[in-house]
Amino acid sequence: MFSAAISRLFLHRELLKYGNEMKKLKIGLAQVEYKPKIGLPMMGHFRDDYSSRGFHDPLYSKAIVFADGDSVEFVLVSLDICMITAAQVELLREIIQEDTGVLGSKVFVTATHTHGGPATERIYTSPKAQDQDIEEFLKRAAKSVKVAISNLAEAQIKVGYGYEDRLGFNRRLKCKDGQTHMNWEMLEKDFVLEELGPIDPEVAVVSIEQNGRAVSAMVNHALHTAILDYENFEYTADFPGYLAQAMEKFFDKDFITLFLNGCCGNINHINYADHSSPRRGFEMAQRCGYMLAAEAFKATKNAALCPVDKIAVSSEKVELERLKIDEKMYEKAVDFLKNGQEENAIADGLPMEYAAPVWIEMWKKQNETYNAEVMVARVGALAIVGLPGEMFCEFGLEIKEKSPAAHTIVIELSNDAIGYVPTEVAFDQGGYEVTAGACHFVANAGEKLKDSAIRQINNLFKN
Numbered sequence: 001m002f003s004a005a006i007s008r009l010f011l012h013r014e015l016l017k018y019g020n021e022m023k024k025l026k027i028g029l030a031q032v033e034y035k036p037k038i039g040l041p042m043m044g045h046f047r048d049d050y051s052s053r054g055f056h057d058p059l060y061s062k063a064i065v066f067a068d069g070d071s072v073e074f075v076l077v078s079l080d081i082c083m084i085t086a087a088q089v090e091l092l093r094e095i096i097q098e099d100t101g102v103l104g105s106k107v108f109v110t111a112t113h114t115h116g117g118p119a120t121e122r123i124y125t126s127p128k129a130q131d132q133d134i135e136e137f138l139k140r141a142a143k144s145v146k147v148a149i150s151n152l153a154e155a156q157i158k159v160g161y162g163y164e165d166r167l168g169f170n171r172r173l174k175c176k177d178g179q180t181h182m183n184w185e186m187l188e189k190d191f192v193l194e195e196l197g198p199i200d201p202e203v204a205v206v207s208i209e210q211n212g213r214a215v216s217a218m219v220n221h222a223l224h225t226a227i228l229d230y231e232n233f234e235y236t237a238d239f240p241g242y243l244a245q246a247m248e249k250f251f252d253k254d255f256i257t258l259f260l261n262g263c264c265g266n267i268n269h270i271n272y273a274d275h276s277s278p279r280r281g282f283e284m285a286q287r288c289g290y291m292l293a294a295e296a297f298k299a300t301k302n303a304a305l306c307p308v309d310k311i312a313v314s315s316e317k318v319e320l321e322r323l324k325i326d327e328k329m330y331e332k333a334v335d336f337l338k339n340g341q342e343e344n345a346i347a348d349g350l351p352m353e354y355a356a357p358v359w360i361e362m363w364k365k366q367n368e369t370y371n372a373e374v375m376v377a378r379v380g381a382l383a384i385v386g387l388p389g390e391m392f393c394e395f396g397l398e399i400k401e402k403s404p405a406a407h408t409i410v411i412e413l414s415n416d417a418i419g420y421v422p423t424e425v426a427f428d429q430g431g432y433e434v435t436a437g438a439c440h441f442v443a444n445a446g447e448k449l450k451d452s453a454i455r456q457i458n459n460l461f462k463n
Contacts, residue, residue, distance in 0.1 A: 024068070024069045024154060025066070025067075025154065025156065025157075025308045026066075026068075026069065026070070026152045026153060026154055026155060027064060027065065027066055027067070027152070027157075027208055027210070028063075028064070028065035028067070028148035028150070028151040028152040028153070029063070029065075029148055029151055029208065029215060029216050029256050030063050030144045030145070030148035030150075030256075031061070031063075031144060031256050032060065032061050032062075032063075032141065032143050032144040033058045033059065033060055033061075033140075034059055034060065034061045034079070034137045034140040034141040035059070035137065035140060036052075036059065036117070036118040036129070036133070036137045037133055037137075038052055038053065038054055038235075039052060039053075040052055040118040040119070040129040041118070041119040041127040041128060041129060042118065042119060042233070043081075043082035043083070043115060043117060043118065043119035043120065043121075043126070043128075044082050044115030044123065044226060045115060045126065045230040046124075046126070046230060046354070047230045049233075050119065050126060052118070052233060052234065053233040053234060054233075054234050054235070055235045055236075056116070056232075056234035056235060056236040056282070057237055057241045058237070059080040059081070059114075059116075059235055059236075059237060060080050060144075060237070061077060061078075061079050061080075061140070061141035061142070061144040062077070062078045062079075062144060062258045063075060063077050063144035063145045063147070063148040064076045064208070064216065064218070064258065065102075065145065065148040065149050065152065066311050067152055067311075068311060070152070072102045072106065072149060073311035073312070073313070074106055074108070074311050074377050074379065075096070075102055075106055075107045075108065076108045076110070076218075076377075076384070077092070077107065077108065077109045077110070077141070077144065077145060078110050078111075078259065078260060079109065079110070079111050079112065079117075079141055080112050080114050080117055080237040080240065080241070081111045081112065081114065081118065081120065082111060082114060082115055082119070082120070083113065083120060083121070083413050083417035084109060084413075084417060085120060085121055085417055086372075086373065086388075086415065086416040086417075088120060088138060089109045089415050089416065090104070091138060092141065093105075093107045093109075095138070095139055096145045096146075099143075099145070099146050100145055100146050100149055102145070102149070105313065105315065106313050107145070108313075108375055108377060108386055108414060108415065109415055110261070110411050110412075110413060110414040110415070111261075111413045111414075111417070112225055112237065112238075112240045112259050112261060113224065113225040113226070113261055113390075113412075113413055114225045114228070114236065114238040114240065114241075115225065115226045115228055115229065115232075115238065116228045116232060116235055116236035116237065117235065117237075118133075118137065118235075120134055120417075121417065124354035124355070124357075124358055125353065125357060153210050153211075155208055155210045155215075156208075156209050156305060156306075156308075157207065157208055157209070157305075157306045157308065157380070157382070158206070158209065158300070158303035158304060158305050158306060159204070159205070159206050159207075159303055159304065159381075159406075159407045160204075160205050160207070160299035160300055160301070160302045161202060161203065161299055161302070162202075162203035162205065162295035162296060162298055162299035163201050163295070164221065164291065164292060164295045165199065165201035166291065167223055167269055167288050167291060168199040168200070168201065168222060168223050168264070168267045168268070168269065169183060169267065169268060169269065169270060169272070170183075170195040170196065170198060170266055170267060171183040171184070171224075171266055171267065171268045171270065172195065172196040172266050172426070172429070172433070173187065173192045173193075173195060173196065173272060174192070174193045174196050174429070175187065175191055175192055175193060176191055176192075180196060180431035181431075182431065182432055183268065183270045183271075183272040184268075184270050184272075184279070185272075186275065187272055189272070189273045192272060192273075196266075196429055196431075197266055197393070197394065197423075197426075198393060198394065198397065199222070199393060200221075200222040200262055200263065200264075200393045200396055200397055202220075202221070202222075202262075202400075203219065203221045203292065203295045203296055203299055204219075204220040204221070204407070204409050205217055205219055205220075205296045205300055205303065206218040206220075206306070206382065206407075206409070207300045207303055214251055214300060215251075215255065215256065216255065216256040216257070216258070217247060217256075217257050217258070217296065217300065218257075218258045218260055219243060219257060219258070219259050219260065219292065219296045220261075220262055220409040221259075221261070221262055221292060222261065222262030222264040222393050222396060223239075223262075223264050223267060223268070223269060223288065223292075224264045224265075224267055224268040224269070225238045225239060225240060225261060226238070226268060227239055227269060227280060227284050227285040227288060228280070228281070228282070228285060229280050231280065231281075232281075236282075236285075238285050239285045239286070239289035239292070240257075240259035240289065241285075241289065242285055242286045242288070242289025242290055242293070243257060243259055243289040243290075243292050243293045244257040244289075245289070246289060246290050246294070246297075247293050247296065247297070250293065250297045260409060261412055262393070262409075262410055262411065262412065263387065263391035263392060263394075263395050263397075263410055263412050264390075264391075264393060264412065265390035265392045265393070265412070265420050265422065265433060266392045266393060266422070266426075266433060267393050269284065269288055306379075306380055306381050306382055306406070306407060307380050307381050308379055308380030308382075309380055310378060310380060311377075311378065311379055311380070312377070312460050313375070313376070313377045314375070314376045314377075314378075314456040314459060314460055315373055315374070315375045315376075315456075316373070316374050316452045316455075316456060317372065317373055318371065318372050318373075318374055318449055318452045319369050319370070319371055319448075320370050320371075320418075320441045320442070320445045320448065320449075321369055321441065321442045321444075321445070322362065322365060322368065322370060322440060322442070323366070323436055323439060323440055323442055324366050325359050325360075325362045325363040325366055325436060329363075329436065330359065330360065330363045332352075332359075333352070333355065333356035333357070333359040333360050333363075334356075334360065336352045336353075336356045337356050337357065337360075354437070355436070355437050358436070358437040359436060359437065362437070362440065370440075370441070372388045372389070372416055372445075373386075373388055373415045374386065374387060374388065374449055374452040374456065375415055376453060376456040376457055376460060377460075378405070378457075378460040378461060381405060381406040381407055382405065382406070382407045382408075382409070383403055383405035383407065383457050383460070383461070384409055384411070385399055385408065385409065385410040385411065385453045385457065386411050386414030386415055387411070387413075387421075387449055387450075387453065388413070388414060388415055388417070388418050388449070389412065389413065389416070389418040389419055389420065389421040389449075390412060390413065390419065390420045390421060391410075391421045391446065391449070392421065392422050392423050392433075392446065394423050395421070395423070395446050395449070395450045396410040396412075398450060399450055399453050399454060399457075403454070403457050404457060404458060404461045405457060408457070410453070418440060419439055419440045419441075420433040420434070420438050420439045421441070421446040421449065422439060422443075424444060424446070424447065427443045
């Protein structure tokens with residue numbers, strides 16, 4: 001896998017012999033605290049009290065604007081938030097277009113997936129923030145684009161690669177009881193037969209230079225941003241916050257780091273084989289952020305100039321079939337809500353109190369298809385791919401392997417949040433991510449999203 005990154009770097013250097021750069025590539029950068037209200041429900045937990053109680057560290061909206069001269073061609077916005085729905089992305093695009101004149105179709109929005117941010121939608125029975133509160137902090141987040149445009153300056157980009165295989169683990173485990181267990185279950189080492197899938201240890205770093213110095217970096221790595229869990233009640237960016245903090249120490253205090261999460265639906269930081277390893281909390285978040293920063297910094301040192309002869313954006317809506325709730329599941333959910341029987345009905349011990357209302361909602365919509373957005377941008381020799389769910393890492397690996405671009409980064413939870421998107425084989429294996437409610441679409445959904453991404457990259461890189 002690492003050799004593939006080296007091969008892409010070699011291809012990139014060969015392209016330099018032939019690529020003609022744009023007459024005047026300009027890039028604008030900004031980060032703005034979007035400051036959600038204290039007291040809003042936090043996302044990604046199961047507990048009795050979801051309300052935030054303060055800030056541990058700032059939550060940012062970070063924007064990078066790419067322009068051909070003074071014409072803005074592509075905008076990338078990264079939010080320190082768990083996830084953002086398609087409707088909320090459209091709202092952001094509308095605000096940005098109204099404020100700046102940049103077409104919403106050129107705006108790419110991605111979430112870092114921190115579980116220390118405000119809840120933008122309901123997960124099972126957990127609450128979401130009120131729409132007016134969400135709109136309020138999204139308006140503040142949108143300001144990052146306007147500020148970035150005001151900061152447009154001539155720039156160049158470089159791409160480098162690192163390798164970090166000590167932080168991520170495939171969290172799906174094949175065990176001696178014939179079941180798929182999750183790596184957070186405190187299993188005995190000899191009970192586990194194997195991990196059910198790979199990880200993606202690549203650390204891809206796109207650094208931006210202005211006036212001869214590095215001013216920003218996009219760091220792409222596949223690792224679930226869920227180190228701060230239900231015991232935390234403070235807003236936090238989780239390990240991407242520590243990553244940015246460390247990168248400021250490597251460069252300077254004005255350096256802007258965007259963490260762009262790779263396909264990590266089945267990857268987290270928990271080493272099931274080492275029960276003594278810290279699993280949660282700010283200490284572990286700092287460890288992950290600092291280690292990732294060290295590798296990202298090294299990657300900037302081997303980075304090579306990326307030719308930018310063209311900026312272009314593509315988007316497709318992919319029609320997905322919803323996961324079916326059969327009559328037996330529906331009746332069980334209705335009976336539970338009526339009689340309140342206590343039982344664990346689905347994988348990973350998820351109680352019926354969480355599952356039942358979701359199954360009923362899924363049953364109502366199961367014959368409706370859903371159009372999910374896949375977005376691809378070309379910035380010279382670099383392809384930036386946005387997928388709309390918590391994608392299994394196999395999809396990211398395949399997209400990068402099949403991409404004709406010299407450099408490809410794949411970012412999950414971009415422009416939508418459609419739940420877990422497992423591989424087809426995972427549905428036969430079982431486990432949490434394929435459970436109805438965690439997953440909302442049939443087994444071929446990931447293949448269709450992946451195929452759209454590859455098709456769009458090929459179209460953008462025809463010439």
